[in-house]
Amino acid sequence: MNLVTIAQASAITGVSAKMIRHYESIGLIKAPLRTENRYRHYSEAELHELGFIRRSRDLGFSFEDIRQLLSLWRDKARSSAEVKAIALRHVQELDQKAAALEAMSRTLKSLAATCHGDDRPDCPILEALDLPDKEVSQSDP
């Protein structure tokens, strides 16, 4: 049983020590054993769990999602349908957010395209922000 300190756990899993303590405080992981100094130390299984969390975060899952994924992960008898449902719902959210950002980007790009970008003051970008009525075209090229 390899026991490691929080700094080592951080280096191994890529989760900052700050965040490891935070996960514990919000009950995402359970409190690890302590040495006599009250220093936290982590077992292989706990490191594995932290890695799972980091990879979930890398995929943009929220803590609430991760809480559910972790419980499904621990449950050997889970149905893959439950996991897939969480993943697909998240995919939908990701796609929506990406689409929203792209719409903003497209609008700004088309405004910037008609802006001289020189010393003269006239600027379609400011005009679009100025005038409510002159609806910003969502440019469908």
Add this chain to the structure above:
Amino acid sequence: MNLVTIAQASAITGVSAKMIRHYESIGLIKAPLRTENRYRHYSEAELHELGFIRRSRDLGFSFEDIRQLLSLWRDKARSSAEVKAIALRHVQELDQKAAALEAMSRTLKSLAATCHGDDRPDCPILEALDLPDKEVSQSDP
């Protein structure tokens, strides 16, 4: 000179009263005149400014960006190049964020595609979160 209350200003500009007060507190807009009751009241020009801010926020600009845009907007002698630079930097940020979300979405979609999604427990999604080595494919279709 039409003077309106904060609730009317909110209805007209689409900025919540909460946020209007907040913009004032962080110095994004200057403090409006008050009636004898200490009620804020807004002029046409101030409503216009609030509308400008809302449209900027709709395009995803941060308060810091908006602060700069507002000052350029007020400055009749600004160069359009300055405005364009802010807009294009923002476009770059938007595109980066969108790309990151799309990468997550693509990964999850490809994992979900190979997940049965039935009563059986085996699930490639959980396996990918489980295994650090089995690098999650970024699927280049």
Add this chain to the structure above:
DNA sequence: CTTGACCTTCCTATGATGGGATACCCATAT
């Protein structure tokens, strides 16, 4: 005169993360 609908200020929360202060524990170098 009360009711209800405004307005005011101040405090708190969100979600995920970072930063810092203060104090304790421990090993190594002097």
Add this chain to the structure above:
DNA sequence: ATATGGGTATCCCATCATAGGAAGGTCAAG
């Protein structure tokens, strides 16, 4: 023995944009 330096503990505060609520003042209509 002790000073130095580095890891750890807890606690508080900050971010960004927004929302909720409490507690109290103001006003018009019933």
